[in-house]
Amino acid sequence: MKVLIYAYRDWALNVAKKLCELDEINVVIKSTDDNYSEIRSEHYDLIILIGWSDILPLELVSKFEIFGVHPSDLPNYSGGSPIQNQINDGIISTKNTIFQLNEKLDEGLIWLKYPLSLKGNNIQEIFCNIEKSSYELVKRFILNKTSIKPSPQPRHQKKYKRRAFEDGKIIPEPISVKELLRIYNQIRCLGKPYPSAYIEDSDGNRLFFDKVRYVEKDNDDTSC
Amino acid sequence: MKVIFLGYREWALDVFKDIKFHSKINEYKICLSKEELLLNDLNDYDLLITLGWSDELGEEIASKILSIGLHCAELDRYSYGTPIQNQIIDGIKVTKHRIFPFIWDPKSKRAHTHTREFSHEVDLSLEGSMEDIFQELSKTSIILLTKFLNDFPNIKYIQWDEEQEISKARIPSDSKLTLEILQKMNTEELYNFIRCLEDPYPNAYLEDEVGIISFKKVTFQKK
Numbered sequence: 001m002k003v004l005i006y007a008y009r010d011w012a013l014n015v016a017k018k019l020c021e022l023d024e025i026n027v028v029i030k031s032t033d034d035n036y037s038e039i040r041s042e043h044y045d046l047i048i049l050i051g052w053s054d055i056l057p058l059e060l061v062s063k064f065e066i067f068g069v070h071p072s073d074l075p076n077y078s079g080g081s082p083i084q085n086q087i088n089d090g091i092i093s094t095k096n097t098i099f100q101l102n103e104k105l106d107e108g109l110i111w112l113k114y115p116l117s118l119k120g121n122n123i124q125e126i127f128c129n130i131e132k133s134s135y136e137l138v139k140r141f142i143l144n145k146t147s148i149k150p151s152p153q154p155r156h157q158k159k160y161k162r163r164a165f166e167d168g169k170i171i172p173e174p175i176s177v178k179e180l181l182r183i184y185n186q187i188r189c190l191g192k193p194y195p196s197a198y199i200e201d202s203d204g205n206r207l208f209f210d211k212v213r214y215v216e217k218d219n220d221d222t223s224c
Numbered sequence: 225m226k227v228i229f230l231g232y233r234e235w236a237l238d239v240f241k242d243i244k245f246h247s248k249i250n251e252y253k254i255c256l257s258k259e260e261l262l263l264n265d266l267n268d269y270d271l272l273i274t275l276g277w278s279d280e281l282g283e284e285i286a287s288k289i290l291s292i293g294l295h296c297a298e299l300d301r302y303s304y305g306t307p308i309q310n311q312i313i314d315g316i317k318v319t320k321h322r323i324f325p326f327i328w329d330p331k332s333k334r335a336h337t338h339t340r341e342f343s344h345e346v347d348l349s350l351e352g353s354m355e356d357i358f359q360e361l362s363k364t365s366i367i368l369l370t371k372f373l374n375d376f377p378n379i380k381y382i383q384w385d386e387e388q389e390i391s392k393a394r395i396p397s398d399s400k401l402t403l404e405i406l407q408k409m410n411t412e413e414l415y416n417f418i419r420c421l422e423d424p425y426p427n428a429y430l431e432d433e434v435g436i437i438s439f440k441k442v443t444f445q446k447k
Contacts, residue, residue: 179432180430180431180432180434180435180436180437181434181435183430183437184435184437196443198445199411199414200411201410201411203410203447204447205410205411205412205444205445205446205447206411206444206445206447207411207412207414207415207418207442207443207444207445208442208443208444208445209439209441209442210440210441210442210443211439211440211441212437212438212439212440213427213437213438213440214435214436214437214438215435215436215438216434216435217431217433217434217435217436
């Protein structure tokens with residue numbers, strides 16, 4: 001089976017490289033779109049996008065079966081910045097979903113889900129969780145696709161916008177119960193490759209929070 | 225000459241690795257702790273070089289051998305411990321890195337017992353992260369110790385001015401940020417407070433009824 005994978009982020013490329021080790025499949029990895037000429041070449045049995053943020057041309061999703069990995073329990077948190085939006089809502093355990101692309105953003109058939117933890121003190125630790133979950137998800141999907149029955153998503157789902165730089169601005173509020181957890185979540189879901197969370201003073205100077213740690217008082221464990 | 229080194233921090237050990245090749249050093253020994261140092265006959269050595277050493281040496285060492293340390297402050301008020309942190313929080317961006325000789329005086333209130341005398345000094349930048357500052361300390365330490373060894377044994381000392389003002393040594397609970405402190409600080413002051421308490425120091429932190437958030441790394445962007 002020939003599988004074409006589009007991936008450019010480090011964690012997504014790691015997933016693709018690990019999939020290359022499976023005997024059952026022959027994987028080709030593309031990290032730039034090149035106008036999607038590889039898809040058009042029609043040489044592949046499966047086309048999968050991992051951590052791919054570009055929206056594919058409509059003519060391609062109409063003509064080919066293309067699958068995407070979305071780090072949320074679809075249809076929840078469809079649209080942009082799913083990791084950040086879930087963490088900021090206080091979600092710790094979620095699912096990673098592989099779905100079929102169609103003409104509407106993140107609304108295609110759902111094929112398979114796999115557990116995903118959003119724990120971690122920074123985005124690199126969270127990417128590590130996404131890498132592990134995505135590998136298991138995509139591997140199981142490729143090896144069992146013929147026996148999986150996809151399910152449609154409900155219509156008119158809530159769509160999240162991709163976060164902008166300004167969304168990383170922390171508005172400090174009086175320090176009260178749970179306030180620090182909100183700030184911690186706001187910081188840990190950003191950082192390289194995203195712009196770090198920041199505060200800005202009246203002169204326009206910005207202080208970026210690149211790395212933090214949170215400890216709950218009662219159990220003394222790093223937590224989120 | 226025979227030199228004995230005392231230090232345990234990584235940057236200090238890196239400096240020793242370079243300095244041991246100085247042409248005047250025929251024999252050397254590196255000790256990671258005071259206990260290890262005291263296992264040696266100090267009368268057998270010409271010089272004790274300490275680096276990143278924040279404890280007192282005491283009479284048993286300072287009276288037996290010429291012992292030098294490096295102090296990273298220009299003003300006398302920063303002689304009482306945690307000089308890097310106190311200077312950064314006070315907004316100082318460039319200070320002095322100096323070689324001083326240890327003496328022993330049980331009545332001294334300073335972090336290291338000395339007579340405010342120093343032999344050599346260079347500028348030391350306090351900008352950037354603690355990692356940047358440690359790198360800077362390594363470079364300036366090599367320069368200072370090389371100068372000292374070049375001049376040895378004809379070392380001349382200068383005395384820095386005494387100040388009545390004391391900048392107290394910080395303790396871990398001083399790393400706590402409160403809403404009151406935050407409201408008084410602008411972003412640059414907050415940046416200075418957090419960056420000087422990066423690892424391996426007790427990180428700046430905020431706490432509420434549920435948990436504690438520690439700030440491990442920050443960057444600053446001036447408009």
